[in-house]
Amino acid sequence: MKRTAILMTSVAIVGAGGTALAEESLNVSAYGGSWGEALAACVFTPFQAETGISVIVEPSASTVTLSKLQAEAASPVTDVAWMDGGVSELARDSGVVAPIDPALAPGLEGVIDQAKYKTDDGGIYAVGNGYFAVGIVYNSEEITTPPTSWEDLWNPEYAGRVILPSAVNSIGVPMLATFNALAGGKLEDLTPAVEKMAQMEPALFFDSSGVANSGFQTGEGVIGAHYATQAFTMSDSGLPIAYAIPKEGAMASDIRIHIVNGTKHVEAAHKLVDFAVQPAQAGCLAAALQVGPSTQGVDLPPEVAARMPWGSEGSVDDLAVADWSAINAHRDTLTETWNRIATGN
Known part of the structure; x- marks a missing residue:
């Protein structure tokens, strides 16, 4: 934001x-x-x-x-x-x-x-x-088949064009937790996420939504994890931007x-x-x-x-709200790991 x-x-x-x-x-x-x-x-x-x-x-x-x-x-x-x-x-x-x-x-x-x-x-x-919810935001002109899973971010066609939140952004830390679970890991061991992220080539990690939006607008990125609200805002401005809820569920907070x-x-x-x-x-x-x-x-x-x-037709009961107690118990390690991934260290 x-x-x-x-x-x-x-x-x-x-x-x-x-x-x-x-x-x-x-x-x-x-x-x-x-x-x-x-x-x-x-x-x-x-x-x-x-x-x-x-x-x-x-x-x-x-x-x-x-x-x-x-x-x-x-x-x-x-x-x-x-x-x-x-x-x-x-x-x-x-x-x-x-x-x-x-x-x-x-x-x-x-x-x-x-x-x-x-x-x-x-x-x-x-x-x-x-x-608010966080799902997959993508360029609908370049990606004509809507993504259906977080796994789609690892599509080789999108190498070097994936936009993700940094650890500074409030969804950065839970995003890493989500990717770690996707790779079969638990919060006590982030090795699965580290190994999985090594197979991706992100275009940028954004601290603020404005940076992410700019990345989509300039074509630096064509797909990524981003706020639904920002996808609608860009779409309303005439940009070919769409939003998809992954089958694993959109993150909510x-x-x-x-x-x-x-x-x-x-x-x-x-x-x-x-x-x-x-x-x-x-x-x-x-x-x-x-x-x-x-x-x-x-x-x-x-x-x-x-x-x-x-x-x-839904309500708050339909949201997959992050388990902040579990995430916060491991926040320091999650933050440090995500920062290392983002900086390539």
């Missing part, structure tokens, strides 16, 4: 006595690119208009956001953070996110239970804001909202969480990003419903 800045600066409000009062603002770490644009249009801009609270966004990949929150833990600058599943659990374990109080964010009542992520004591540490532990703007942060999960905002994000709503009661137009990660 390409990260670009969205900045809504604070302004001074002059009180009746002539004293300048600083408008309240929230520092938010979130996505950029098309994801950031959607969040700005669907959440941040209308939130500011409704509440008068400014939102200052720092674009960042989820893993980078986590590192930043850990670095500033003693004196946090960030108030609210959007991070992907998997990294969210790491944020919980490192203590950088605070409990979300349903009393201060009553909109949580409308969120499905699966999207209320809880600690062992039952406190909510994150709230889902939309589900979600984007999540967190309140940073130690924020000085607890009430305002809860207002933002409450606003983001309202049906109107969830529906807006679904239309803009093709992410499946985690909020109940969202009425989607047929053309939007058809692009949900679970299809027009």
Whole structure:
């Protein structure tokens, strides 16, 4: 996911006595690119208009956001953070996110239970804001027979033209886990994946969706593992890009909202969480990003419903959501191995 800045600066409000009062603002770490644009249009801009609270966004990949929150833990600058599943659990374990109080964010009542992520004591540490899927994206002009399996990425015809996520991207680590399982391996031993990847010649490993999209647009790559949302975006722009769900299943996860532990703007942060999960905002994000709503009661137009990660008639129960507990238990080794593969070392 390409990260670009969205900045809504604070302004001074002059009180009746002539004293300048600083408008309240929230520092938010979130996505950029098309994801950031959607969040700005669907959440941040209308939130500011409704509440008068400014939102200052720092674009960042989820893993980078986590590192930043850990670095500033003693004196946090960030108030609210959007991070992907998997990294969210790491944020919980490192203590950088605070409990979300349903009393201060009553909109949580409308969120499905699966999207209320809880600690062992039952406190909510994150709230889902939309589900996404990762499958096979390909150039439909150059590949006229749609791929049906992850194994198709190893087709000799695509040597040197395969696009894959790096370890920095949130789907990079689970992608390696998927390839390892495909080769008959278990997370305790990644040798099968290493040997299998030695038989592939990737064109590039992308940190951000923008880099992947550019690779498809320029023809550097013709097939790869990428977000369904990005495939639809490129297709809608007129590019010959299509999306296929491999028979082994598309990987699924979600984007999540967190309140940073130690924020000085607890009430305002809860207002933002409450606003983001309202049906109107969830529906807006679904239309803009093709992410499946985690909020109940969202009425989607047929053309939007058809692009949900679970299809027009499905639900979150139909998704193959990554086992983040298992992946995170081996994340360091997975990351190190994937980085070695990507760099050829």
